[in-house]
Amino acid sequence: MNIPQIRMESTFAKIGIETSSGNMEIEQPPAEMSIEQPKAEMIIDRRPPRLTIDQTKAFEDVLLKSVFRMTEDAAQEGYQQAMETISNISQEGDELMMIEYGFSALSAQAQRNSETLQADINIGWIPSHNSVRINYDPGETNIRWNTRPVNIDVRPNKPMINYTPGKTNIYLQQKNSLNIDFEI
Template sequence: MNIPQIRMQSTFAQIGIETSRGEMQIQQRHADMQMEQPMAKLMIDRRPPRLTIDQTRAFEDANLKSVFRMTEDAAQAGYQQAMNTIARISQEGDELMMIEHGFSALHSQAERNSLPPMADINIGWIPSHNSVKINYDPGETRINWKTRPVNIEVTPNKPVINYYPGKTNINLAQKNTLNIDFEI
């Protein structure tokens, strides 16, 4: 027995989608910057320290004098000795003038002039106390400076943006079909 048959063949429709991605490029240049730092002004005013040591008196006490000082001292000692001798002779003359008062001037003068004077003994090469004069001036240092501000100029650069939008293409890649066959 033959049964009628219907055959159906179908294909579905297919959609084709093509996409290209969007692209974005951003370039940011560094900001243009100009910086200037003027030098600070530094001024130093200085008076150096000074140390003075005067050993003249210590050398004189040790009898290490200059020729001029030794000559001056010898002249002064000679003058003083001459004045002392004049005073002694004048005093002895005055004593002899007063002989009428019963004073035995000759006896006392002979006794005084016959005895040697007491010698002054001293160590001459040791300087006396505080014979070295020390003077110290610490000096002075004055520092003065003037700072100057930093000059900064900044020019920002805008970013460069390139944008390429994405695309989507939709098409019909395959049509739908329906085939119907039948047999009797």
């Protein structure tokens, strides 16, 4: 017995897709930049140090005096001795005036004038202590700076962009179909 048969044959539709990728190129040129730094100015005010050593008194102690100082000292010593001599003469005159009161002025004066003076001997330091004078001024230094600001000039460049968009192509690669066949 033959049974009738139906045969169905179908194919599905197929879609095809073709794509091409997009492309982007970016190039960034460097910025143009200039930097200028003016020099700073340094100002120095200075008073130099000073050392003074005065040895005049030490030289005088060892009799190394200047001619002017020796002349001045000799004149002073001569004046002093003249004043002492005038004083002694005046005193002896006063003593002689009082001879009437029974004072033996002549014998006392003779004895005084005949005695030799004793030398004054003592230990001393030559030159004397603290005879050298030292004076020191440390001076002074002042430093000032005049600074100037930095000049910076920057000019940026725009980026160069090259873009190619991607493409997509969609098409029907295979059509759908339905075949029906039957047998009796």
